[in-house]
Amino acid sequence: MKLLCLSNGHGEDVIAVRILQELQQHPNCPNLAALPLVGEGQAYSGLGIPVIGKMQRMPSGGFIYMDSRQLMRDIKGGLLQLTLAQFKAVRSWAKSGGVILAVGDIVPLLFAWLSGCDYAFVGTAKSEYYLRDEAGVLPRKSWGERSESWWGSVYLPWERWLMSRPRCKAVFPRDKLTTDILQQWSIPAFDLGNPMMDGILPEIPPAIFYERDAELKETKRSLIITLLPGSRPPEAYDNWQQIILAVDGLIKVFSRRSIVLLGAIAPTLNLDSLRQVLVSQGWRKLEEVTELAISLVEDPAAETFTKENCSLILTTNAYSKCLINGDVAIAMAGTATEQFIGLGKPAIAIPGSGPQYTPAFAEAQSRLLGLSLILVKQSIDVATAVQSLFRDPDRLQLIAENGAKRMGEPGAARRISNCLMERLSS
Template sequence: MSQSSSTSSRLRLLVLSNGHGEDIIAVRILQAFQEQANPPEIFALPLVGEGHAYQNLGIPLIGSVRTMPSGGFIYMDNRQLMRDVRGGLVQLTLSQIQAMRRWVSSQKKSGKPAGILAVGDIVPLLFAYFSGANYAFVGTAKSEYYVQDETGLLPRKSKSARWENFSGSIYHPWERWLMSRRRCQAVFPRDALTTQILKQWPIPAVDVGNPMMDGLAPSFGMQRFYTVDTQQKELARPLVVTLLPGSRPPEAYNNWQVILEVVSALLASFQERDAVGHTSGSVVFLAAIAPSLDTSQLTSSLQVQGWRPHTESPISLPDANTLIFKQRNAYLLISQQAYNDCLHLGDVAIAMAGTATEQFVGLGKPAIAIPGQGPQYNYAFAEAQSRLLGESLILIEQPAQAAKVMRSLLQNPDSLQVIAENGLRRMGQPGAARRIADCLAERLVLKSKK
């Protein structure tokens, strides 16, 4: 086949996603596609937000994009939904449907094979169904772990919670219907348990892992602390606590205030005692801060609580702009460019975030969470996340409770081992994006060429 013929028969792939986190996951899959020998021509339609992740990768957008007042969290609060409706949600959705159908129609008229990759929840899945093209679905929003684990259904306080699993799955019958259509070529659930449940129906579910765990390699070799005198070095090094306030302002700034209350409670607990088995007695707090946040709003709160700027740190981060603070024998580092290292170096996290908390737990580590005021990390979200992550996420109600939980965790090696295995099982091994791209190359690409 000539090069021109090969080019004309390449799959055109349209990616639909409905949220910033979903955009990031979609982009990881698209990057894996671009590394293939004959990658598809890729287009995107972000249904929520402005699609900066796609634009940064040079992927063209085919329709209107707009940031809604809720920031994409309408499913948590009916008031947020009404704000979005008043902000033009209905008109935006209709224009996006029209843009998608025009795109699919133009591919059919030109004889070019086309497919849809929906990433997120039922909204992009519905779009994909109405497109008239073959499609695949990456389900990021739902997991059977929200309602059950390997031993059975989870106990719930609310009677209404029973409806989450009324039909035998966290995915409702209408969602499963969309996933079982002839044009749906593949479904990629979050985890093995969800895949196992979906396979009870004629759904092409494939367990390849969760792309959320991709792209998290640290800057240092994993053998950093493991040498002949490992045990002595492990005891001598400081306890490292990762701080995850979330990425969305102004909520992240409010979360930061709560996290600093937890930090103060921990310092008071460790002040007169060895820091939970680490003979150095020192503690390092690593704050993984999104580049979109203003660090001056964070540092002003620190100095009020007695933290002072410092020039030296017991931990080296690949971020020349790391801000270092010290209070007695404790250090607090703020970094906006060393996210992966902040996750890998932490022994435990104080977490008020969505994706970041799940990624930390997926590395086999425990996280302590405290609900905020939202709109994202409120009590409902944190409680649901604690079901999703099981024993790896310990939910507390007051900052003062963190010290007791921390000490109990880190003095119990058996519990830490269970938590490590649980996190890896629920979040999966890295490499899912490449496995999804490879699977789609076999199913969606080849099917669209027939």
């Protein structure tokens, strides 16, 4: 069997790669190929899977649905010609037979249907939580926002039509709520979890043993805060500036407690730009790697900065450690914020200027993630939000339960790959 994977975005590429890696472990692994429809598909490099068709980075970075101006920039940058070339590549590949795995939104799904092949769809972009929760439809402010729920699902009728075709053998939504809704239209939807949570925690976590003085130790240990500025320059540098301003407020509010900040920095970012912001705000860099940095992020290349009662660790090599060890996050990111909340932890979000983390994006993300994501209007509000959180243990317990429910358990990529082999081989 031949399988072509279509994905449209960096986050979608990463999810696709996790599923393909699991397929490679299958005893009857298909002959795999891939086509990233957005960007240059760096996530596929090193996987040993051939990439077919044309790839090109667009000016928007893939965020055309948030801003019509970004769409116009992409069209001027050759979007239409790129899309046509990619479609021709998919049709040419399909002529020799095979199946397609579409990962992302309606674009790869439409390509899969137009190919004439059997196909499966991993829906990463949409969730019913954008419109409703288990109690019902969410209240919205404007008429336009309220009209979004009129279609009966976050997936529009033409998207549901594509998912209900006989050639669509399986659909893997983000969460159980979305799966339950799609099944109402006889769509072959399976609730197998969200691959976004794979690779962060082990599928079987170690046992936790509570000590008698655990509560006392908790009040005396450092407050650990994960900083998530996003991964795309130059937006991430502006986000970093806002996050560091928020930290100044935390230093004042928690002046009697030691604070440790874990800066989870994407390798795509220039550390010099981040260092300059820190130095301009009065942070001092330590010359040697501290034991604290080694114990928390296990990265000998990590850099440590200090200011008053606060230490800040910058690392580009310990993303998962930064998520796992943080008590709360200050977040201006997409996937990283969702993964942090999936660990059962709260995040404070500051809307930025975009093109990704705009006020509209942050508001939509707060609907997706529910009470686990706390939106504030500006940086100075972060400290008060964190202080309020840690005064309410019942709220923290609800946040822990909510995160697991909205983002699922680890191991989704393996479960999806096994289901794919069953559904696409039959």
